[in-house]
Amino acid sequence: MESKFPKKGKTWEELQNEMIEKSQDDMDYEHGRHSAYVWHAGEEVEAVARRAYSMFIATNGLGKIVFPSILKMEEAVISMVLSNLNGNGAVGHMTSGGTESIFLAVKAARDRGREKRPDIAIPEIVAPFSAHPALNKSAHYLGMKVIRIPTRPDFRADVDAMAEAVNENTVLLYGSAPSFPMGLIDPIADLGHIAQKKDLWFHVDACVGGILAPFVRMAGYPVPDFDFSLPGVTSISADLHKSGFAAKGASSVLFRNPKLQAYAAYHFDDWPSGQYSSLTFTGTNPGGAIAAAWAVMNFLGEEGYLEIAKITMRASKRFEEGLAKIDGIHVWGKPELWAVAYGSETFDILAVAAKMWEHGWMVVPNSQPPGIHFMITPVHEPVIEDYLAVLGKSVAEVKNSDKPVKQVAVRYT
Ligand SMILES: Cc1ncc(COP(=O)(O)O)c(C=O)c1O
Structure with a gap:
């Protein structure tokens, strides 16, 4: 087969022109004629993210020992997020997006469930019908089963029906703040009570609301509690690349305490290079996304x-x-x-x-x-x-x- 690589490399000017040409039919997110995919807070914010990302473009979040700058910025991002989510004593780390954050919370819930009840063959999750597909995707990869319960007539999670659906295989209860399709916050406090009563992991998918909702409350709008102020909440996902307006590839997954976060980790050492440990699903991950999130949060x-x-x-x-x-x-x-x-x-x-x-x-x-x-x-x-x-x-x-x-x-x- 003939090589598809160009014989000779091209200049940046040529490449830039070609890319501008290719992007002619892309969604015009700068003028707001869209309702998904891009969270844009104006050219100034985007420029900060772009510059910070490119400053750290070569760094690797997997190697925080050799990139202490990335570690410091990640810690600062997490502490900003936790400070708005009543996260006293809570911990967290950054991931590539909402799906990865949810995956890690689901994996942690599965491993904790299995530790407590090793006889569970297929661990189950009880969630409202409105939950994002990232939940089923995670369950699919993790060998778990999701039971979706129809929402109440007000389109929020039906707490009683969800409580009834809990059985001896259930390890995780799930709610959203807010859900993607309906934009409504589930009754997180009530779901938390059920989780506590039945000793279940309770994940709050605040991928959409986690960063900006606290500011909506500060602006004087009533926002129900959905964070660690509720004792039943075990973990929260909050995306920086959504309502944090950071560059793509940036979310956070937060756990009530370090012991719970440890269930998200993966460890392996039976290969020639010794111990490999990671808190994320990805191996190599872009330090640029961490830097961009840090810069945008401090800029705003x-x-x-x-x-x-x-x-x-x-x-x-x-x-x-x-x-x-x-x-x-x-x-x-x-x-x-x-x-x-x-x-x-x-x-x-x-x-x-x-x-x-x-x-x-x-x-x-x-x-x-x-x-x-x-x-x-x-x-x-x-x-x-x-x-x-x-x-x-x-x-x-x-x-x-x-x-x-x-x-x-x-x-x-
Ligand atoms: C409520 C909710 N959860 C999870 C996700 C998945 O996030 P991501 O696309 O960043 O993986 C989304 C994406 O829109 C979402 O709206």
Whole structure:
């Protein structure tokens, strides 16, 4: 087969031009016509992340002995996150993203469960229907079973039904703060009580809310407790590359105490190079992502995050008010953060989603129940009215059309 490598290397200018050309059809996240994939807090914040990442681009988070700078920055990031999550005595470490953080919490719960009850063949997890697929992905790799329980009519975890689903194989109870599809915080305190009563590991998936939700509370909005202030909470995942606005490849997984964190580790020494120990799923991991998270958090500081919280909450409330004026649309549940999901009983909301894509808005459809959801970030504030206008127009088009509209499905590939 002929080599696909270019015979001669190219100049940076040539490469840059080619990459600009390739990115012509990429999602335009800077102008807010999107509702997933990118959390953008403006060019200034992105530039800080980019510079910090490139300063440490060659470093390897696996080798913190030789890169003490990375270790110090990781420790600082974790202590910032824990200080906002009532993490006295708690510990944590950084990972490549929400999925890895969840994987590590699930692995730790499995290993602790097995230690206590070695007879469990397939350890089970009880979770609300709205839990992110990262949970099933983790369970799949870890040889565990997930039991998803339908949510209550308010789209939050049904605590009683989840308690009933717990059996002798259950090792882990799961809740979200908030869930991805509905943007609603599960009744974490009540789930924590069940976990304590039944001696279960309880993981809170705060991948979306973990960094910014405390600032939403500081801004004066009521946010229910979802962190280590609740004694039943064993571990929390909080993504820095989501509401922390860091560069991609940065999340945190937090444990109530070091003993629980130790269950997440992997140790091996039966090979020529001796002891290999790691707290992450990845081996080599980018020190740049750790540096970028540290730099963005220190660049924004409390004031910066508070300002972002105020902007996104203002935009979310305006968005909800606007939705209420569109006949036939209703918001699902009562969102306490910046994520809003809505549907309709009078027309085909997925056809509306397809129309919005046609009009250049990348909206994310929900399937069960059918709807659309929107994670609002600072870049959305200036375009909320545009979004609502395009939504109103799309609704009218669907109502006035007798042809079936091709539906969209966001493909997470
Ligand atoms: C609630 C929740 N948990 C977990 C994840 C997975 O995070 P990641 O895509 O960073 O692996 C997401 C991603 O959107 C999420 O919304």
